[in-house]
Amino acid sequence: MNTPSIPEKVVAAATARGYWKSVFFRLMRDKVTVVCLLVLLAVVFMAIFAPLIAPYDPFKGSILKRLLPFGSEGFPLGTDELGRDMITRLIYGGRLSLVMGITPVIAALVIGAFLGIIAGFMGGHTNTAIMRTIDVFYAFPSVLLAVAISGALGAGIFNAMVALTVVFIPPIARVSESVTTQVRSLDFVEAARASGASSLTIIRVHILGNVLGPVFIYSTSLISVSMILASGLSFLGLGTKPPEAEWGLMLNTLRTAIYLNPWVAALPGTMIFIVSICFNMLADGLRSAMDVTQ
Amino acid sequence: MFFYFLKRLGLVIPIAISVTVVCFSLVYLAPGDPLSAILPSDASIELIEKLKKEYGLDKPIPVQYVIWLGKALIGDLGTSIATGRPVSSEIGRAISNTLVLAFFGSAIGFSLGLAFGTIAGYKQGSWIDKTVTGIAVAGVSVPHYWLGMVLVIIFSVILGWLPAMGAGPSGEWAWDLEHIKHVLLPAITISVIPTAIVTRTVRALVADILGREFVTALRAKGLTDRGVFIHVVKNAAPTSLAVMGVQLGYLMGGSILVETVFSWPGTGFLLNTAIFQRDIPLLQGTILVLALFFVGLNLVVDLIQTALDPRIKRA
Numbered sequence: 098m099n100t101p102s103i104p105e106k107v108v109a110a111a112t113a114r115g116y117w118k119s120v121f122f123r124l125m126r127d128k129v130t131v132v133c134l135l136v137l138l139a140v141v142f143m144a145i146f147a148p149l150i151a152p153y154d155p156f157k158g159s160i161l162k163r164l165l166p167f168g169s170e171g172f173p174l175g176t177d178e179l180g181r182d183m184i185t186r187l188i189y190g191g192r193l194s195l196v197m198g199i200t201p202v203i204a205a206l207v208i209g210a211f212l213g214i215i216a217g218f219m220g221g222h223t224n225t226a227i228m229r230t231i232d233v234f235y236a237f238p239s240v241l242l243a244v245a246i247s248g249a250l251g252a253g254i255f256n257a258m259v260a261l262t263v264v265f266i267p268p269i270a271r272v273s274e275s276v277t278t279q280v281r282s283l284d285f286v287e288a289a290r291a292s293g294a295s296s297l298t299i300i301r302v303h304i305l306g307n308v309l310g311p312v313f314i315y316s317t318s319l320i321s322v323s324m325i326l327a328s329g330l331s332f333l334g335l336g337t338k339p340p341e342a343e344w345g346l347m348l349n350t351l352r353t354a355i356y357l358n359p360w361v362a363a364l365p366g367t368m369i370f371i372v373s374i375c376f377n378m379l380a381d382g383l384r385s386a387m388d389v390t391q
Numbered sequence: 392m393f394f395y396f397l398k399r400l401g402l403v404i405p406i407a408i409s410v411t412v413v414c415f416s417l418v419y420l421a422p423g424d425p426l427s428a429i430l431p432s433d434a435s436i437e438l439i440e441k442l443k444k445e446y447g448l449d450k451p452i453p454v455q456y457v458i459w460l461g462k463a464l465i466g467d468l469g470t471s472i473a474t475g476r477p478v479s480s481e482i483g484r485a486i487s488n489t490l491v492l493a494f495f496g497s498a499i500g501f502s503l504g505l506a507f508g509t510i511a512g513y514k515q516g517s518w519i520d521k522t523v524t525g526i527a528v529a530g531v532s533v534p535h536y537w538l539g540m541v542l543v544i545i546f547s548v549i550l551g552w553l554p555a556m557g558a559g560p561s562g563e564w565a566w567d568l569e570h571i572k573h574v575l576l577p578a579i580t581i582s583v584i585p586t587a588i589v590t591r592t593v594r595a596l597v598a599d600i601l602g603r604e605f606v607t608a609l610r611a612k613g614l615t616d617r618g619v620f621i622h623v624v625k626n627a628a629p630t631s632l633a634v635m636g637v638q639l640g641y642l643m644g645g646s647i648l649v650e651t652v653f654s655w656p657g658t659g660f661l662l663n664t665a666i667f668q669r670d671i672p673l674l675q676g677t678i679l680v681l682a683l684f685f686v687g688l689n690l691v692v693d694l695i696q697t698a699l700d701p702r703i704k705r706a
Contacts, residue, residue: 229405232406233406233409233410233413236406236407236409236410236682236685236686236689237410237413237644237678237682237685238640238641238643238644238645238681238682238685239641239645240641240644240645240647240648241644241645241647241678241681241682241685244647244662244666245414245417245674245678246417246420248662248665248666248674249417249418249420249421249671249674250420250421250422251421251422321531321532322531325532325534325535328534329534329536329648332536332648332651333647333648333651333663333666334667335666345534348536348537348540352540352652355540355543355544355548356548359544359548359549360544362540362544363537363540363541363544365537366534366536366537366538366540366541367537369534369537370532370533370534370537373532373533373534374528374529374532374533376532377528377531377532378528381528
């Protein structure tokens with residue numbers, strides 16, 4: 098019994114708190130992450146309760162009040178090219194922008210993790226078949242692939258989300274495959290198999306439990322890109338259509354106004370930037386909080 | 392090295408063929424008949440049949456693919472529906488403009504990224520490092536199409552120093568002040584992402600190399616800082632080059648948003664036209680050329696990386 102006592106205590110404290118609790122604890126100590134989390138929660142809250150918070154109707158404008166500058170009476174952030182209140186439009190815009198940015202990552206997480214885990218667990222020809230198909234999509238720069246698919250499918254919210262899902266499946270599948278391959282060769286999986294566990298049980302209990310964490314963290318880091326791309330597709334005219342309120346589309350329709358009212362025209366992009374940077378910081382914070390080896 | 396080259400080529404050819412399949416299938420992703428875009432809605436059945444024969448659409452799909460691929464291999468990508476000109480000549484003109492933009496964008500992005508990354512890697516944990524890391528996070532989080540608009544607002548609308556759109560009076564590149572003025576804003580806009588990614592990569596590499604034992608040994612034997620720096624460069628070069636190669640490919644393929652903001656007459660602008668005019672041959676051709684360029688670029692990067700770092704070949 099010559100083991101040093103301090104590590105023992107640390108281990109005991111960590112196990113006493115439980116993994117998820119300690120992750121949460123570490124996350125809350127990271128000030129930048131907490132601020133980003135609060136900002137995101139505020140944006141989500143405003144998007145959900147938009148009809149209660151927004152001061153005006155997002156679709157009704159007045160020709161007389163077109164393109165008012167910052168600080169106009171009754172319109173602190175001005176109005177857009179059709180005389181609609183910018184604050185209202187920005188609050189409502191969060192709805193579509195968030196949904197269009199986050200849904201593809203969730204869909205890609207489900208499909209990509211499924212493909213990657215199957216490929217990693219089965220190995221052999223199944224692995225080759227799945228991973229070589231995935232490689233083909235790596236031959237396209239992501240923006241080009243998104244534009245190509247949504248361009249061919251035609252404009253629309255659903256088509257844009259399908260295109261983005263296709264873009265994010267390959268990277269998620271690759272990460273899932275490599276993590277699964279690593280976990281599969283570990284001793285405890287071998288032990289489970291030796292003790293008579295079926296493949297399904299091994300996947301459900303041992304593989305999923307160890308693979309989903311890293312894959313989830315990786316996927317959170319994609320949300321930022323997804324938000325930018327989703328709004329980018331709307332900016333190109335491939336996502337939402339007017340008069341819908343969506344940040345990328347608003348940026349597009351206000352583009353003609355940059356000579357008249359430049360800063361109001363740039364506002365929707367600021368929202369995309371803020372949300373995207375917060376998702377990035379949150380993903381970074383989550384990664385270091387969940388890293389037990391630290 | 393030669394055998395390694397052959398081995399890599401053997402891996403790239405199936406990918407290139409699959410890319411052509413994906414590009415060909417884009418026609419079938421599009422809703423409606425491929426002909427519906429060019430036919431009037433009240434076209435007679437005889438006319439439809441005649442056109443189908445003319446475009447080879449009456450043959451089975453695999454046969455159509457082989458015919459399309461055969462033509463594409465000799466540089467015939469069909470005729471643009473929107474302009475009536477050959478797709479290959481449209482792409483030829485646009486791609487030179489995109490190359491100009493990618494050249495300036497990567498020149499700015501790579502030099503800034505290498506400088507920032509090296510400094511931050513050397514001064515780990517200092518305020519310089521924190522600032523650089525912050526800039527890098529902002530760089531990957533910024534919607535660059537919006538950044539382009541903001542630059543236009545500042546430098547064109549308010550200050551009036553630089554033009555807001557286009558590639559210059561003739562639409563073709565020339566080495567004079569007028570054209571450089573035109574390329575400056577789009578190039579800065581497009582350089583933001585590579586700057587951020589190269590900074591991150593180089594910072595991590597330099598910090599990692601400086602922490603290795605051989606660096607301590609080099610310093611202990613009395614090697615100057617410059618001598619150590621040469622070792623750092625040698626060790627960081629293969630990975631940095633690989634990342635820069637991929638970024639150059641992303642610049643070429645991802646320029647559509649920036650080209651739209653600045654009305655830059657490149658491939659992105661062409662794609663935009665193709666999509667909204669439902670010009671499928673133009674869409675297919677442009678994406679095929681850009682994707683094959685990306686595949687080729689990855690092969691070149693891979694070979695350079697192996698030439699610089701023989702350890703990769705053995706792995």
